[in-house]
Amino acid sequence: MQDVLVIGGSYAGMAATLQLARARRKVTVIDAGQRRNRFTTHAHGFLGQDGKDPAAIWAEARNQLLAYPSVTWIDGHAEMVAGDKDGFTITTKAGAVASGRRLLLATGLADQLPEVDGLAARWGKTVLHCPYCDGYELGGRAIGVLASHANALHQAELLTDWGTVTLLLNDAVAPDGAQRNALALRGVVVEETPVATVQNKADVLLSDGRVLHFAGLFTTTRTSPASDLAARAGCALAETPSGTQIWTDDTKATSVPGIYAAGDVARGAHSVSLAVADGAWAGMQIHRSLVWPQG
Known part of the structure; x- marks a missing residue:
């Protein structure tokens, strides 16, 4: 015993x-x-x-x-x-x-990661969840936040201390006017177009064919x-x-x-x-x- x-x-x-x-x-x-x-x-x-x-x-x-x-x-x-x-x-x-x-x-x-092609293969490498653990290493460069639920709004605002942030709504959240104003005050760019896949290091191919380049992606599992x-x-x-x-x-x-x-x-x-x-x-x-x- x-x-x-x-x-x-x-x-x-x-x-x-x-x-x-x-x-x-x-x-x-x-x-x-x-x-x-x-x-x-x-x-x-x-x-x-x-x-x-x-x-x-x-x-x-x-x-x-x-x-x-x-x-x-x-x-x-x-x-x-x-x-x-x-x-x-x-x-x-x-x-x-x-x-x-x-x-x-x-x-x-x-x-459980959002169901986006290419995301799981980069989990823990260039797809991340904790800014205090991994934000510094991104060197103040471009950061993408892939929304999975409403917490992404808070996450995007917070991450502006670690780089320039784009919030990828991906049809997961729909911020209202007040929330969009709060994001804008923190310098967050809101991207409405859904994500098709994640490729290369942390690049995002959107459904309209555009490619956004990021040093890293954050998401909430x-x-x-x-x-x-x-x-x-x-x-x-x-x-x-x-x-x-x-x-x-x-x-x-x-x-x-x-x-x-x-x-x-x-x-x-x-x-x-x-x-x-x-x-x-x-x-x-x-x-x-x-x-x-x-x-």
């Missing part, structure tokens, strides 16, 4: 595990190897690691965790959850079984938990403007006693830095729940 089972060995899951290991608690991490930022080769805005390959950050963090004798790592896909507080059991797709008193879901999110384990366990979910996440309280506890959630799957804003902070907080709160189970 472990103290804690951590489902998801990315940044939030590892940050939580570090806090628990340093509290001398027994932790098993079950990781399916599907980091959300696996499509990119550079992590930006992460203090002390700016510009480093996220795969290298992950590998170094994992090696540091495994130096703690109380940490066990299982490579596998967590498929089934059973039991309750002080007696959870996780079974992987390969049949491995682990038991623990607490359960942390740090499975991350799956991104539709998100959902990368694993259905929370739903299987009966955890409440929450709807956000961009999708679905696991509901948690201020201690990162879910609606099911003994189950916690952290990282992108359990918070609104997403980045490596925020995932690490969220995971560290969750690890501390889980430890306290073990010390004061009635607290």
Whole structure:
């Protein structure tokens, strides 16, 4: 019986595990190897690691965790959850079984991109979602914002601090007069013509044959938990403007006693830095729940 089972060995899951290991608690991490930022080769805005390959950050963090004798790592896909507080059991797709008193879901999110030809192939490279992570590298050049829902208006206004912005409505949003005025005040150009395809680095071929050249494209994905384990366990979910996440309280506890959630799957804003902070907080709160189970 472990103290804690951590489902998801990315940044939030590892940050939580570090806090628990340093509290001398027994932790098993079950990781399916599907980091959300696996499509990119550079992590930006992460203090002390700016510009480093996220795969290298992950590998170094994992090696540091495994130096703690109380940490066990299982490579596998967590498929089934059973039991309750002080007696959870996780079974992987390969049949491995682990038991623990607490359960942390740090499975991350799956991104559903707008259905535009050529977009998915450039995801994490020149098709991006976080200006704080990738805006600086565009060097103040032309930026396209491909609308997927109303959040694109806010995204386009924000991105003008990183370059000259064109908002591609693509029949996804229809800004009213006040919204168009707000965009104009920020210098955003609004393009009404639908997008046919994305080509070359980040060029956009419009349906009327025109080609717009951009240093990078930003869009907002539709998100959902990368694993259905929370739903299987009966955890409440929450709807956000961009999708679905696991509901948690201020201690990162879910609606099911003994189950916690952290990282992108359990918070609104997403980045490596925020995932690490969220995971560290969750690890501390889980430890306290073990010390004061009635607290």
